[in-house]
Amino acid sequence: MTAIKRETARGDLVRFAAFTVVILTMPLWLVPFGAAYPDLMQKFAIYGLFAIGFNILFGLTGYLSFGHAAFLGVGSYTAVWSFKLLGMNPLPAIGLAILLAGAFAWVIGFVSLRRTGIYFSILTLAFAQMSYNLAYSVLTPITNGETGLRVLNSDPRVLDHMIGAGEVEGSLVATLFGVEMNGLPGFYFCAVWLLIGMFVSFKIFRSPFGLMLQAIKSNQNRLNYTGINTRPYALTAFVISGMYAGLAGALLCVTDPLAGAERMQWTASGEVVLMTILGGAGTLLGPMLGAGIIKYSENIFSAFNEQTLHQIFGVLPDGVEGAVVSVAGLFVGEGWHLTLGLLFMLIVIFLPGGLIEGGRRIAGALSRSRKGGGIDHAHPQAAE
Amino acid sequence: MDAILLQILNGLDKGGAYALIALGLTLVFGTLGVVNFAHGALFMLGAFCAVSFNQLIGLEKVTVDPTQMTPWGTPLEIRVPMIEDWLGATGTFILDYSVPFSILMAIPVMIIVGLIMERGLIQFFYRRTHAEQILVTFGLAIVLQELIKTWFGANPIPQVPPDTVRGAADVGTLIGFEAGQIVYPYWRLIYFLFSALIIGGVFAFLQLTTFGMVVRAGMADRETVGLFGIDIERRFTIVFGLAAVVAGLAGVMYTPILPPDYHMGMDFLVLSFVVVVVGGMGSLPGAVAAGFLLGVLQSFASMTEVKSVLPGIDQIIIYLVAVIILLVRPRGLMGRKGVMES
Amino acid sequence: MGILQVQNVNKSFGGLKALNNVNLDITEGTVHAIIGPNGAGKSTLLNCFVGRLRPDTGTVKFNGRSLLGLTPHEINQVGVARVFQTPEIFSDLTLLENVLIPALAVRDGAFRVNTWGRVDSQADVRDRAEALLADVGLADKRHTQSSSLSRGDKRRLELAMCLVQQPKLVLLDEPTAGMSRADTNNTIDLLARMSEQHGVTKIIIEHDMHVVFSLADRVTVFAQGHPIVEGTPDEIKGDPRVQEAYLGGAQV
Numbered sequence: 001m002t003a004i005k006r007e008t009a010r011g012d013l014v015r016f017a018a019f020t021v022v023i024l025t026m027p028l029w030l031v032p033f034g035a036a037y038p039d040l041m042q043k044f045a046i047y048g049l050f051a052i053g054f055n056i057l058f059g060l061t062g063y064l065s066f067g068h069a070a071f072l073g074v075g076s077y078t079a080v081w082s083f084k085l086l087g088m089n090p091l092p093a094i095g096l097a098i099l100l101a102g103a104f105a106w107v108i109g110f111v112s113l114r115r116t117g118i119y120f121s122i123l124t125l126a127f128a129q130m131s132y133n134l135a136y137s138v139l140t141p142i143t144n145g146e147t148g149l150r151v152l153n154s155d156p157r158v159l160d161h162m163i164g165a166g167e168v169e170g171s172l173v174a175t176l177f178g179v180e181m182n183g184l185p186g187f188y189f190c191a192v193w194l195l196i197g198m199f200v201s202f203k204i205f206r207s208p209f210g211l212m213l214q215a216i217k218s219n220q221n222r223l224n225y226t227g228i229n230t231r232p233y234a235l236t237a238f239v240i241s242g243m244y245a246g247l248a249g250a251l252l253c254v255t256d257p258l259a260g261a262e263r264m265q266w267t268a269s270g271e272v273v274l275m276t277i278l279g280g281a282g283t284l285l286g287p288m289l290g291a292g293i294i295k296y297s298e299n300i301f302s303a304f305n306e307q308t309l310h311q312i313f314g315v316l317p318d319g320v321e322g323a324v325v326s327v328a329g330l331f332v333g334e335g336w337h338l339t340l341g342l343l344f345m346l347i348v349i350f351l352p353g354g355l356i357e358g359g360r361r362i363a364g365a366l367s368r369s370r371k372g373g374g375i376d377h378a379h380p381q382a383a384e
Numbered sequence: 385m386d387a388i389l390l391q392i393l394n395g396l397d398k399g400g401a402y403a404l405i406a407l408g409l410t411l412v413f414g415t416l417g418v419v420n421f422a423h424g425a426l427f428m429l430g431a432f433c434a435v436s437f438n439q440l441i442g443l444e445k446v447t448v449d450p451t452q453m454t455p456w457g458t459p460l461e462i463r464v465p466m467i468e469d470w471l472g473a474t475g476t477f478i479l480d481y482s483v484p485f486s487i488l489m490a491i492p493v494m495i496i497v498g499l500i501m502e503r504g505l506i507q508f509f510y511r512r513t514h515a516e517q518i519l520v521t522f523g524l525a526i527v528l529q530e531l532i533k534t535w536f537g538a539n540p541i542p543q544v545p546p547d548t549v550r551g552a553a554d555v556g557t558l559i560g561f562e563a564g565q566i567v568y569p570y571w572r573l574i575y576f577l578f579s580a581l582i583i584g585g586v587f588a589f590l591q592l593t594t595f596g597m598v599v600r601a602g603m604a605d606r607e608t609v610g611l612f613g614i615d616i617e618r619r620f621t622i623v624f625g626l627a628a629v630v631a632g633l634a635g636v637m638y639t640p641i642l643p644p645d646y647h648m649g650m651d652f653l654v655l656s657f658v659v660v661v662v663g664g665m666g667s668l669p670g671a672v673a674a675g676f677l678l679g680v681l682q683s684f685a686s687m688t689e690v691k692s693v694l695p696g697i698d699q700i701i702i703y704l705v706a707v708i709i710l711l712v713r714p715r716g717l718m719g720r721k722g723v724m725e726s
Numbered sequence: 727m728g729i730l731q732v733q734n735v736n737k738s739f740g741g742l743k744a745l746n747n748v749n750l751d752i753t754e755g756t757v758h759a760i761i762g763p764n765g766a767g768k769s770t771l772l773n774c775f776v777g778r779l780r781p782d783t784g785t786v787k788f789n790g791r792s793l794l795g796l797t798p799h800e801i802n803q804v805g806v807a808r809v810f811q812t813p814e815i816f817s818d819l820t821l822l823e824n825v826l827i828p829a830l831a832v833r834d835g836a837f838r839v840n841t842w843g844r845v846d847s848q849a850d851v852r853d854r855a856e857a858l859l860a861d862v863g864l865a866d867k868r869h870t871q872s873s874s875l876s877r878g879d880k881r882r883l884e885l886a887m888c889l890v891q892q893p894k895l896v897l898l899d900e901p902t903a904g905m906s907r908a909d910t911n912n913t914i915d916l917l918a919r920m921s922e923q924h925g926v927t928k929i930i931i932e933h934d935m936h937v938v939f940s941l942a943d944r945v946t947v948f949a950q951g952h953p954i955v956e957g958t959p960d961e962i963k964g965d966p967r968v969q970e971a972y973l974g975g976a977q978v
Binding site: 111118119123126136266277342349 | 505518526531696706710
């Protein structure tokens with residue numbers, strides 16, 4: 001719990017450049033991990049954005065929202081409606097999704113931020129559940145209920161018809177300048193948005209605005225007596241994170257034009273919380289790391305089944321193998337959620353600062369032992 | 385008039401479940417200061433106590449009667465529940481009354497589960513932030529529900545109430561209505577009475593015993609009670625166990641109303657949190673009153689007459705009420721000043 | 727006319743009258759101490775100044791402008807800064823950031839979404855913040871996390887956070903409560919030095935007579951929600967009513 005913040009502008013530039021390289025070369029370096037296929041990489045980028053945005057609220061201000069999936073859902077529905085009415089160009093879909101999710105977040109945030117602490121968490125949860133329930137019931141004309149909303153050939157798609165791209169054979173796919181937004185181009189499209197999102201996050205973290213948000217988390221009472229009106233700051237952070245969620249929701253539909261209400265359920269809200277704390281709430285790169293790890297493990301663990309387990313543990317003696325496989329079987333395939341829950345608990349219990357914090361601590365311990373127990377200025381001893 | 389009465393009745397059983405869960409949540413929150421997102425899982429575990437008890441006593445003994453043949457030529461298998469085989473008529477009685485009898489199993493099971501949860505996990509989170517408490521218990525809730533899903537499968541497992549109370553009571557005739565106007569299933573009536581009994585018991589325990597007095601004092605001012613040299617921690621454990629048993633029993637008895645499945649805990653938890661907030665965080669009477677109030681409101685909102693005017697209102701009424709209450713009266717119906725506000 | 731004028735202020739909690747017809751006039755540039763036994767209404771009065779409580783009747787005027795109905799941040803923005811009984815700082819942040827925040831609050835006002843520049847490139851506020859930290863003797867710790875400070879140093883930091891705003895009035899609520907004798911003396915020295923350098927009007931609520939007599943220009947003694955005596959420290963020392971208020975506690 002220390003962190004001396006001496007990040008310079010140059011250091012941040014280097015860090016952002018490195019991040020850009022890492023993201024853009026994902027199709028190369030993910031090959032040995034068996035994760036270099038576009039669908040999964042798109043998920044990394046999209047959920048990375050979702051978590052980066054959530055972190056601007058939770059990581060900086062400390063307000064724990066349990067309803068952010070609602071904004072993801074709003075973004076998705078908006079994007080699909082944009083496809084249906086305007087056409088398969090992803091840009092208007094994304095623009096509208098960000099705007100609408102932002103407006104929705106403003107309304108919910110305006111109400112929820114009148115309370116703090118657990119009351120705030122429960123208010124956001126209540127709003128998200130309301131949205132979810134409504135999406136399944138009365139709003140069916142807009143959301144198409146349980147079936148989910150998809151683009152049909154008979155939809156107006158005004159812009160597509162204007163440019164003469166109205167008649168399409170087969171399924172409809174989001175298309176930008178003649179490039180279909182699936183596969184690798186789809187990933188790069190999402191990656192560009194991820195880089196934009198990360199850049200904005202860098203800017204916010206280092207800005208006076210970001211400092212005020214951190215001060216809200218640290219001591220809201222003091223901040224009020226320091227002449228700062230804290231509520232509009234928190235509301236701005238809430239709206240910004242809602243817009244990130246809207247963008248992520250829209251990108252989900254750009255890569256696969258289908259929106260369902262389950263995207264708004266509280267489990268989805270819980271997932272983004274987990275991604276953020278796993279990587280490290282309040283750190284710049286943590287949420288992206290957390291999102292990557294969760295989506296990667298989900299992919300790996302869900303794909304496992306009894307057979308693959310037998311292959312893995314085949315070297316063990318038969319009796320042992322059977323036992324190991326049946327225990328391991330609990331955690332894979334359908335049991336992925338069990339792993340997720342356990343991971344959640346382990347992280348909160350042992351590493352509440354997340355992986356980035358853990359890494360820093362290890363690095364700190366290493367450099368200290370190398371210096372032979374020299375004084376580390378970054379970790380001042382408490383004098384009390 | 386009769387329609388209104390019927391809706392009130394309809395809301396009482398669900399309200400009873402909300403009240404019981406919210407009561408435990410409030411107890412744990414008020415004394416231990418812990419926001420327990422795994423409390424719904426305790427309700428679900430209770431329900432699955434009933435399921436496993438039923439499966440346990442339903443274990444059958446298979447005998448083959450070689451003298452008789454089935455129409456397709458295999459020897460006839462006669463399946464008799466072992467408990468009937470051993471105990472005869474008593475066994476049949478236990479089978480019939482499986483749901484109420486499973487209380488006997490649920491109480492020790494819930495106590496053990498509660499103790500393990502509190503000693504093994506919750507106690508380490510007394511001094512951590514509420515956000516961390518929420519997160520770790522949220523993780524625990526997922527783990528518990530996934531374990532249940534692995535064991536019992538994803539589908540709801542219906543439970544039946546005992547034969548004698550399987551029908552419905554014509555409650556209306558008791559209070560001067562014509563027959564057939566207010567008809568209400570016996571079991572839901574029983575559930576309401578049961579929840580009232582448990583609530584009464586918990587309140588009596590807190591009001592009349594020395595232990596209860598300390599707990600109430602702890603809810604009012606934890607620090608000071610600690611200063612008196614009272615071993616608060618040990619009492620915390622007992623309070624947590626009590627809350628676990630209350631939630632578990634609420635779950636056991638609810639099984640004939642709602643076939644239990646693995647995610648019922650979370651469904652009820654979200655609603656119960658709303659109940660706690662509406663009642664006023666830290667107020668036991670508030671939790672109970674808000675539980676019944678919201679149960680009844682929900683039942684009114686599902687009337688077709690209401691739904692035709694306000695479509696979808698039944699889906700959101702509880703959340704809507706919570707939002708309004710929190711904004712108009714931030715401390716809830718009966719909340720005290722200063723609870724969870726810093 | 728003083729910088730802060732309190733007229734006929736009453737405040738009750740339930741049946742308890744916490745403030746009973748309080749009149750007070752604070753002269754600009756002075757250090758004014760408010761003392762009195764526990765429950766005399768000192769803290770209630772302070773809370774009325776900062777917008778945390780609203781008096782039942784009466785007025786509180788700062789430079790001729792009513793403070794009633796303003797929120798804490800609005801009151802700060804008109805030039806009233808406050809030091810808490812236990813130092814309230816941003817303990818997750820570094821010392822420099824702690825002082826930058828109030829400085830930014832003066833420059834940018836109560837709310838401004840300023841996302842483009844970096845915190846470290848705001849040269850104007852940064853220089854002021856560093857100068858103030860040097861003033862209170864914490865310059866070399868400016869990049870450490872403030873939770874690691876001793877209580878005395880936290881108090882220094884909090885004073886720097888107040889003074890960087892160049893307020894017209896500083897309210898100090900028992901600034902030496904719970905401090906060791908050494909820390910208390912250090913704080914007195916610091917406050918005295920601050921008075922010389924910055925010449926800000928101060929209201930100090932205090933129990934410790936040592937602190938009061940070292941710093942105050944004027945003293946008001948409260949008993950049972952009402953000011954009973956006002957005068958210079960020397961006048962107060964000899965006044966029999968003061969001793970009665972502390973020892974006898976009877977109505978005067």
